[in-house]
Amino acid sequence: MDRPNKPSAISPAGGAPKPSVHTEQGKVIASLPTGDSVQVLLFGATVLSWKSNGRENLWVSDAAKLDGSKPVRGGVPLVFPAFGPPPKDHATGKLPQHGFARNSHWEYLGSSSSESGKLASGGDDSIKLDFGLSHAQISDDAKNAWPYDFSLVYSVTLAKDGLQTMLNIQNKGDKSFEFQMLLHTYFRIDDISKVSINGLGSTSYIDKMLNATTQTQTDPTVRITGEVDRVYTDIKQDTTSILQDGKPRLDVVREGLSDSVVWNPWIEKAKGMSDFEPKDGYKKMIAVEVGAVDGWQKLEPGETFEGGMICKAHL
Ligand SMILES: O=P(O)(O)OC[C@H]1O[C@H](O)[C@H](O)[C@@H](O)[C@@H]1O
Numbered sequence: 001m002d003r004p005n006k007p008s009a010i011s012p013a014g015g016a017p018k019p020s021v022h023t024e025q026g027k028v029i030a031s032l033p034t035g036d037s038v039q040v041l042l043f044g045a046t047v048l049s050w051k052s053n054g055r056e057n058l059w060v061s062d063a064a065k066l067d068g069s070k071p072v073r074g075g076v077p078l079v080f081p082a083f084g085p086p087p088k089d090h091a092t093g094k095l096p097q098h099g100f101a102r103n104s105h106w107e108y109l110g111s112s113s114s115e116s117g118k119l120a121s122g123g124d125d126s127i128k129l130d131f132g133l134s135h136a137q138i139s140d141d142a143k144n145a146w147p148y149d150f151s152l153v154y155s156v157t158l159a160k161d162g163l164q165t166m167l168n169i170q171n172k173g174d175k176s177f178e179f180q181m182l183l184h185t186y187f188r189i190d191d192i193s194k195v196s197i198n199g200l201g202s203t204s205y206i207d208k209m210l211n212a213t214t215q216t217q218t219d220p221t222v223r224i225t226g227e228v229d230r231v232y233t234d235i236k237q238d239t240t241s242i243l244q245d246g247k248p249r250l251d252v253v254r255e256g257l258s259d260s261v262v263w264n265p266w267i268e269k270a271k272g273m274s275d276f277e278p279k280d281g282y283k284k285m286i287a288v289e290v291g292a293v294d295g296w297q298k299l300e301p302g303e304t305f306e307g308g309m310i311c312k313a314h315l
Pocket of ligand 1: 071084097208230261262263287
């Protein structure tokens, strides 16, 4: 695995202020001179917080477990190598719901000032954090359930104009494997009744609330008025936008991915989740998740796959 330099901190030593990075209680925390920041928990490589312009953009449950006893309820849990309950007749069939990546202890590979791809800024205006997970690092249960040699590198880039999260998946073994992946992002919003979602018009979706039947998004705008659990597939538009009170609040740009899940548990489902607090927290969150979850991606030995997102917050 290629490793960038592993500085404990990029500290200002006179001159212009620089991004800083430190580790604390199993988390890696990076900040820009602007005050924007990101926090990543090594358990699951779960992004727990992303602040820009003094505002938190992610929702995390007050009862979320951060001690590794269960996946984090909130932030950006990483789904790999299976989305949802894996089908019993598939190679992932013995894995838990959403796979093992969100349940595993990842390694911090280090930070670098990056050319942040499609984010406009680079150099001192951005910082990239890399996290790794390989076959050798997962639990024995996960190894037995899914005996493939793989390597994941998850890169989280904080820039003044957004947050980029990219997952690179490599088949390191001598047999092919199939996978699904998803960035299960819980975005923080002010009031679900005033939220609308654009950028999914004319797209087909599997509606898990309607017996997994396939529907078409005829209204260009999605509004949330009850429990919603939809898998939009083969989306033509790159960007899904979350609006609050009709004003752009967050843009989610898919990178190398064409599916998105839109999920809100609403009242009853929230009540049923012991780690979902406060119980009316469903009013403050909307999950807009980017991924490759329609069917399976196949990787031959030595091949890699990369996909992720760029999120941009509006004031
Ligand atoms: O409770 P979890 O395993 O974290 O899953 C939370 C949710 O994840 C996705 O959004 C799925 O589409 C939902 O069906 C599921 O309820």
